[in-house]
Amino acid sequence: MTARTRSVEAANELQEALASDHAFEAWYRRTLPRVYAYVLSRCGNDVSLAEELSQLTFVAAIDRRAQFDGRSDIVTWLCGIARHKLADHFRAMERDERRRMQLHVREIQASEGAAQLANLDDRAAIADVLRSLPAAHRAVLAFVVLDGLPVADAGRLMGRSPGATQSLLHRARESFRRAYGGELGDD
Amino acid sequence: MTDGRADLRVDMQIRRLETPVRPDEAFVSASLADLLPQVRRARSRDASWLGRLSRGLAVTPRIREWWASPRRVALGGILVLIALVLFGLLVVIIGSHRRLPPPFGLAGNGRIAYVEQGHVDTADLNGGDRRQLPLGPGFQTEPRFSPDGTRIVFKHFAQSPNQGPADVEVADADGLNLVVVTRAVTGLSHISWSPDSQDVAFSGALGPGADHGYVAHADGSGSPVDLGTFGTGAWDPTWSSDGTRLVIVSELGMFVVNRDGTHSSLIVGGETVKEFGQRGEAAEWSPDGTLIVYTAIDLNDSQQVWVVGLDGLPPRRISLDTSLGRDATWSPDGTRLAYMRRGSGLGPVLTICDPTGRVLDILPRAYAWYQPIWSPDGTKIVVTDDRPGPDNVPGPAVRVIVDLARKQPDIIIPAPGITPDDVPDWAASWQRVAKP
Numbered sequence: 343m344t345a346r347t348r349s350v351e352a353a354n355e356l357q358e359a360l361a362s363d364h365a366f367e368a369w370y371r372r373t374l375p376r377v378y379a380y381v382l383s384r385c386g387n388d389v390s391l392a393e394e395l396s397q398l399t400f401v402a403a404i405d406r407r408a409q410f411d412g413r414s415d416i417v418t419w420l421c422g423i424a425r426h427k428l429a430d431h432f433r434a435m436e437r438d439e440r441r442r443m444q445l446h447v448r449e450i451q452a453s454e455g456a457a458q459l460a461n462l463d464d465r466a467a468i469a470d471v472l473r474s475l476p477a478a479h480r481a482v483l484a485f486v487v488l489d490g491l492p493v494a495d496a497g498r499l500m501g502r503s504p505g506a507t508q509s510l511l512h513r514a515r516e517s518f519r520r521a522y523g524g525e526l527g528d529d
Numbered sequence: 530m531t532d533g534r535a536d537l538r539v540d541m542q543i544r545r546l547e548t549p550v551r552p553d554e555a556f557v558s559a560s561l562a563d564l565l566p567q568v569r570r571a572r573s574r575d576a577s578w579l580g581r582l583s584r585g586l587a588v589t590p591r592i593r594e595w596w597a598s599p600r601r602v603a604l605g606g607i608l609v610l611i612a613l614v615l616f617g618l619l620v621v622i623i624g625s626h627r628r629l630p631p632p633f634g635l636a637g638n639g640r641i642a643y644v645e646q647g648h649v650d651t652a653d654l655n656g657g658d659r660r661q662l663p664l665g666p667g668f669q670t671e672p673r674f675s676p677d678g679t680r681i682v683f684k685h686f687a688q689s690p691n692q693g694p695a696d697v698e699v700a701d702a703d704g705l706n707l708v709v710v711t712r713a714v715t716g717l718s719h720i721s722w723s724p725d726s727q728d729v730a731f732s733g734a735l736g737p738g739a740d741h742g743y744v745a746h747a748d749g750s751g752s753p754v755d756l757g758t759f760g761t762g763a764w765d766p767t768w769s770s771d772g773t774r775l776v777i778v779s780e781l782g783m784f785v786v787n788r789d790g791t792h793s794s795l796i797v798g799g800e801t802v803k804e805f806g807q808r809g810e811a812a813e814w815s816p817d818g819t820l821i822v823y824t825a826i827d828l829n830d831s832q833q834v835w836v837v838g839l840d841g842l843p844p845r846r847i848s849l850d851t852s853l854g855r856d857a858t859w860s861p862d863g864t865r866l867a868y869m870r871r872g873s874g875l876g877p878v879l880t881i882c883d884p885t886g887r888v889l890d891i892l893p894r895a896y897a898w899y900q901p902i903w904s905p906d907g908t909k910i911v912v913t914d915d916r917p918g919p920d921n922v923p924g925p926a927v928r929v930i931v932d933l934a935r936k937q938p939d940i941i942i943p944a945p946g947i948t949p950d951d952v953p954d955w956a957a958s959w960q961r962v963a964k965p
Contacts, residue, residue: 360571360575361572363569366564366565367565371557374552374557374560375549375550375551378550379548379549379550382550383547386546393552393553393556396552400560401564404564404567404568404571407575465546465548468543468545472546483543487539487540487543488544488547515535515539515540518542518543519535519539
């Protein structure tokens with residue numbers, strides 16, 4: 343099978359999914375878990391936020407169906423849309439934080455809970471720490487660490503220069519380390 | 530611990546969040562219910578031709594790749610800008626060109642040209658805005674607009690109306706850019722435009738001897754093509770609707786001849802006819818080119834209207850149940866004819882009939898009218914009346930615009946000749962313009 347044939351088949355997959363309500367439901371139930379998991383892990387296991395962003399992702403995917411050329415897996419394409427939804431969300435959060443001047447306070451609160459979290463070493467604690475970070479820190483960790491994007495690409499998503507994004511990533515890791523506690527600090 | 534290793538451990542911890550997880554079923558059901566209406570709308574749009582087109586374009590990888598480059602996007606923008614400028618220029622150029630009517634069939638009503646005191650005047654379709662065309666000194670008669678409405682041809686007499694040799698002259702419809710097509714034609718007939726408005730046909734003598742038929746370029750270039758004398762001398766050629774042939778008459782009869790003078794054939798013999806034609810054209814082709822209508826005076830001095838085809842069948846008389854019929858002319862769409870027939874004692878009346886001769890309408894308001902001319906849209910007729918007014922006595926001639934539906938009153942255009950007897954054969958010419 344050629345790459346061209348695969349593209350056409352993948353593009354057809356989306357068209358077939360939209361061909362009837364029944365087909366769409368089957369396709370939605372098959373693809374939603376992977377998109378939802380992607381979003382959930384990047385928003386600190388915030389279930390309601392993950393649900394909202396997943397929903398927005400599928401709404402956008404239906405609107406932009408003509409842009410799907412089938413050259414990637416359909417879930418990869420959906421996750422690309424979700425990434426932009428996350429970036430939008432983080433940007434909104436960041437604006438909100440600036441408005442409320444809460445950035446510093448929240449960071450301190452996260453640090454205060456670090457002792458308890460340090461030894462838990464479970465995903466819930468990691469998620470809690472991640473969720474406690476400032477939006478910009480969460481965004482850069484999600485895009486660079488989880489998505490594996492180059493810093494420049496993550497910066498483009500977040501509307502920052504590569505240098506500023508690199509600096510932000512450094513600070514985000516420091517924030518996570520301090521919030522997560524000693525396990526990461528001792529070696 | 531180095532920064533690099535510390536970063537690595539942070540990243541490893543964060544990546545532990547990536548585990549398979551299923552969304553809550555309640556959320557799945559609720560979101561599905563929200564999405565399905567949008568899916569249905571998308572399906573409906575995709576089913577339209579516009580949807581299919583846009584989808585087809587969007588999923589073409591090469592097109593997507595091409596537009597991925599900002600430089601190419603800029604180039605595309607420039608090309609679009611250039612295309613818009615060119616389109617604008619095209620619109621300006623097309624807009625500056627006048628739309629032209631077809632040579633036959635219904636068209637819009639333009640101005641009316643007629644002769645008043647030896648000069649060509651024009652009026653608007655309601656008889657107003659009358660003005661004399663600037664055609665120079667001398668006297669002009671029998672103006673006729675070209676089928677495309679852009680030019681006008683007329684006879685020009687240097688000394689006095691209808692006396693002596695005349696020039697065939699063509700000008701723009703507003704009287705400017707005058708061109709002499711042929712000089713000094715003795716016995717110059719009416720002048721007939723070719724359907725493509727490029728040539729004119731006429732008869733007369735360019736030197737001593739009998740009258741010939743001629744075809745000449747309307748721009749005055751070249752020498753006229755001699756159609757011949759058809760025996761004793763030809764008169765009144767008129768064009769076929771396809772512009773390839775002409776009908777022309779002589780004392781020997783009515784002939785059809787190619788526009789270059791070749792292949793003439795007799796279609797109505799002259800042995801039973803004293804004279805073909807009356808006041809204007811000897812004959813007129815139907816717009817579809819299948820029939821020729823003509824006026825003839827038979828051996829009993831009865832003037833009647835006849836129709837003949839090119840199929841060899843004998844002519845049919847269409848001026849039925851009257852002792853006089855003349856000046857027949859086809860309506861622009863070829864479904865009717867107008868002619869003058871004897872009225873109730875005071876003079877001929879304007880009659881509308883179908884091609885079989887069945888009378889459709891008679892408009893008996895005024896008498897002594899002649900030479901009816903259809904408006905290009907087929908709703909009106911302009912005639913000449915040299916006995917205007919209710920008393921029906923000779924007086925200064927007028928042109929009368931008659932509404933065939935009788936919804937509008939007659940429009941009178943004063944158009945006296947230089948003398949009371951000076952009434953031109955050709956009543957008027959109605960300019961064809963593109964339909965609005």
